[in-house]
């Protein structure tokens with residue numbers, strides 16, 4: 285369906301001319317010459333885009349904006365301001381206009397901006413559809429916290445750039461994978477979403493997983509196999525823990541990022557893929573570069589579009605909404621009736637630092653839903669150590685027996701404690717602690 289554009293301008297000659305040009309460009313145009321006319325038109329049909337002059341015979345367009353935004357929150361408004369009136373342009377954007385045009389309005393500029401607004405609307409519509417198709421587990425809650433909202437805004441701006449890689453930085457469990465999937469949805473869910481965790485595979489296997497291999501490339505390669513770079517063609521390739529990528533492969537990845545070209549292991553043919561690479565790490569890549577473990581050129585290439593995802597403790601406003609939505613989702617999974625939080629639990633959620641971020645929040649809630657039978661969750665596990673002593677010993681509390689002890693031993697005890705909390709799942713424990721698997725084993729005293 286064509287985009288419906290309402291043009292509100294009291295200059296009838298200009299309005300008629302602009303309407304003709306916009307119609308030639310495929311827009312369905314209605315014109316109005318006053319706020320009164322505009323209201324009447326809005327009563328008949330909702331527009332997708334409104335081009336609104338500020339100086340109208342019966343008022344200022346900018347004063348009409350709030351009314352328009354309340355009634356039609358999805359409509360994009362382009363405000364027309366006086367020539368060189370930057371203050372008014374800023375005011376317009378603050379009041380919720382999508383964009384502004386200054387007088388005298390160039391018709392080409394008008395068409396371009398109207399098209400851009402229409403494309404944005406279509407993108408949002410596709411996003412809404414794609415989001416509703418995503419599994420609940422990967423649904424991203426609209427953040428309230430400004431730091432997270434800024435990260436998402438950045439993501440939205442870069443989502444449609446065709447090939448530039450994106451680097452997601454943030455502690456373990458902050459939602460890097462969720463965000464990578466969100467980017468895929470922002471691209472209309474085109475093509476597959478392919479996830480590879482560079483830390484979970486032995487270095488020797490990462491190359492063939494990523495780039496594929498030809499028959500006979502190595503002892504076990506009985507048949508040729510496509511790599512994930514090929515599989516993700518047209519979609520998104522999520523390279524988790526990119527900081528763990530072996531040095532030799534870093535160069536190969538850089539070539540792929542620059543040229544979209546690669547060779548399978550043991551192959552000679554140059555292959556191509558349009559996969560958009562989203563790389564993530566919880567390591568300090570600056571330090572990895574300084575210490576010679578990560579190629580500087582690859583770091584620069586990846587950081588062109590870099591999104592920093594703040595830890596949960598720096599977006600407190602989001603803790604409670606996230607907790608509520610996770611409880612709803614988990615209760616459905618566990619077949620339990622939805623429950624709320626006791627006032628004490630809300631206080632605990634508000635104060636707890638969440639070193640394991642959203643993953644830890646999710647785990648705590650899942651555990652509570654299984655173990656707590658009451659009408660509201662208490663979340664005792666979040667009680668800071670040494671605070672109002674719990675009546676029964678807290679099974680989650682980490683207590684070092686008979687201190688003082690050497691630091692390494694305390695570390696080992698803590699690593700074991702976390703492993704116990706996660707029911708012996710080693711990979712998960714390593715992730716929750718933000719350690720690579722080999723480091724985890726070392727701390728555990730098993731390497």
Ligand SMILES: Nc1ncnc2c1ncn2[C@@H]1O[C@H](COP(=O)(O)OP(=O)(O)OP(=O)(O)O)[C@@H](O)[C@H]1O
Pocket residue numbers: 421422423424425454455456457458459460461462463524565566606642643646715716
């Ligand atoms: N904004 C969010 N809304 C809902 N769930 C979230 C959100 N952020 C994270 N989660 C949940 O928290 C858990 C961890 O998220 P995710 O795996 O994306 O983190 P990560 O940053 O990729 O972690 P790691 O660095 O350890 O790989 C998942 O269960 C995910 O569903």
